[in-house]
Amino acid sequence: MIEREVIILKIKVDSQLYKYNIYIGNNIYKTLNAYIKEYNDKKILIITDSNVSKIYLDSILKSLKNFKIYYYIIPAGENSKSLEMAGRIYNKLLREKFDRQSLIISFGGGVVGDIAGFVAATYMRGINLIQIPTTLLSQVDSSIGGKVGVNFNNIKNIIGSFYQPKKVIIDIDTLKTLSERDTKSGLAEIIKYGIISDYKLLNLIHNINDISEMDSKLIKLLIKRSLEIKKDIVKVDTFEKGKRKILNFGHTIGHGIESLDNFKRFKHGEAVALGMLSEAYISKELGLISIEYYKEIKQLVKKITQDNIFTQQEKEVIMENIKLDKKNMNENIVFILPISYGKVKIYEDKINEGLIKKSLGGDI
Numbered sequence: 072m073i074e075r076e077v078i079i080l081k082i083k084v085d086s087q088l089y090k091y092n093i094y095i096g097n098n099i100y101k102t103l104n105a106y107i108k109e110y111n112d113k114k115i116l117i118i119t120d121s122n123v124s125k126i127y128l129d130s131i132l133k134s135l136k137n138f139k140i141y142y143y144i145i146p147a148g149e150n151s152k153s154l155e156m157a158g159r160i161y162n163k164l165l166r167e168k169f170d171r172q173s174l175i176i177s178f179g180g181g182v183v184g185d186i187a188g189f190v191a192a193t194y195m196r197g198i199n200l201i202q203i204p205t206t207l208l209s210q211v212d213s214s215i216g217g218k219v220g221v222n223f224n225n226i227k228n229i230i231g232s233f234y235q236p237k238k239v240i241i242d243i244d245t246l247k248t249l250s251e252r253d254t255k256s257g258l259a260e261i262i263k264y265g266i267i268s269d270y271k272l273l274n275l276i277h278n279i280n281d282i283s284e285m286d287s288k289l290i291k292l293l294i295k296r297s298l299e300i301k302k303d304i305v306k307v308d309t310f311e312k313g314k315r316k317i318l319n320f321g322h323t324i325g326h327g328i329e330s331l332d333n334f335k336r337f338k339h340g341e342a343v344a345l346g347m348l349s350e351a352y353i354s355k356e357l358g359l360i361s362i363e364y365y366k367e368i369k370q371l372v373k374k375i376t377q378d379n380i381f382t383q384q385e386k387e388v389i390m391e392n393i394k395l396d397k398k399n400m401n402e403n404i405v406f407i408l409p410i411s412y413g414k415v416k417i418y419e420d421k422i423n424e425g426l427i428k429k430s431l432g433g434d435i
């Protein structure tokens with residue numbers, strides 16, 4: 072018996088209603104044909120990466136054998152999120168004569184989702200997009216909400232747009248092949264949801280001692296709760312003019328950490344976890360949260376990564392990156408800071424650069 076549940080997500084954007092279904096279930100990827108019937112006469116480009124394709128591409132092509140299917144495999148990893156990679160995919164679309172009625176399916180993690188979404192948003196000023204996230208992080212975060220984009224000059228997501236998918240298909244079975252490190256990376260964004268919106272979520276994470284112990288019931292609960300939190304925020308502030316900024320907690324510093332060693336040292340979730348620790352430290356130092364709550368956040372971050380020592384030069388690189396954050400206003404760094412259990416605020420007051428650098432210390 073294939074379990075299928077549907078959460079209906081309705082986003083009202085500029086008086087246009089974007090409503091898209093998020094399908095969550097098991098054993099879906101082998102029956103994708105049932106989810107994309109309306110595209111059976113359209114050209115479809117599946118974008119995936121070099122790891123995911125080895126495991127899943129044959130099954131997907133088999134299930135879609137009666138469709139006009141093409142595929143493009145990008146090298147796995149953050150450095151595929153580039154304008155150069157987007158250009159290569161545009162060439163593929165032009166060579167195969169894709170038109171505005173065509174469809175791009177993103178089948179992979181957040182890197183695939185962001186670059187595929189960026190290409191779908193920009194090729195012919197927009198063609199259809201379906202997100203099929205295959206990492207915990209992309210299933211709880213990147214596959215919904217419409218942020219798409221690429222890195223440029225070693226700056227995270229500095230080129231991009233907001234572009235909603237036509238549907239999101241989440242097959243929890245694809246998480247069975249995910250590495251422990253990438254599973255932990257996804258947990259970081261769930262910890263984020265706990266700190267910004269639902270403190271009870273953190274108890275579920277505290278109780279996870281061994282990642283392989285996470286059964287599918289817990290995973291589905293974490294995914295559904297995460298998506299509900301993100302959906303409710305994106306619905307009221309799709310273009311991140313206000314409230315949606317809270318989804319960026321941990322990212323002001325996290326993106327700077329992630330850019331180290333040309334995005335090779337840290338996974339996104341690891342960098343965001345360290346960013347959440349630093350930003351919680353700043354909050355504690357400003358007297359916004361108790362030392363006990365700060366210590367609890369530190370305990371959770373340590374579940375994701377222990378690597379938190381930066382050289383003086385790395386701290387300078389991180390600081391320069393923070394100054395380019397997209398939330399900043401009039402050259403003032405804007406942080407999202409915890410103010411109580413499960414609650415954060417958009418903090419626009421100037422924060423002493425010395426305190427920000429101190430928050431990067433391995434002894435915090």
Ligand SMILES: NC(=O)c1ccc[n+]([C@@H]2O[C@H](COP(=O)([O-])OP(=O)(O)OC[C@H]3O[C@@H](n4cnc5c(N)ncnc54)[C@H](O)[C@@H]3O)[C@@H](O)[C@H]2O)c1
Pocket residue numbers: 120121122123126147148149152179180181182183185205206207208209212213214215216217218219228245246247248249250253256257338339340
């Ligand atoms: N657009 C958004 O709202 C949003 C939100 C959060 C993160 N992001 C972006 O997402 C990216 C991080 O996403 P990610 O953590 O999914 O990284 P990722 O896409 O690099 O995937 C992580 C690794 O897992 C492999 N993989 C993917 N699915 C697999 C599977 N089912 N089995 C085995 N291996 C698999 C990939 O090949 C890769 O090596 C970052 O670029 C981040 O900026 C975007």
Ligand SMILES: O=C(O)C(=O)C[C@@H](O)[C@H](O)[C@H](O)COP(=O)(O)O
Pocket residue numbers: 212216218227228260311315316318319322397
């Ligand atoms: O959806 C959002 O809004 C987020 O901030 C989600 C983040 O987890 C994600 O990493 C996002 O891509 C970061 O956004 P950016 O605008 O800082 O690039």
Ligand SMILES: [Zn+2]
Pocket residue numbers: 212260322339343
């Ligand atoms: Zn993130």
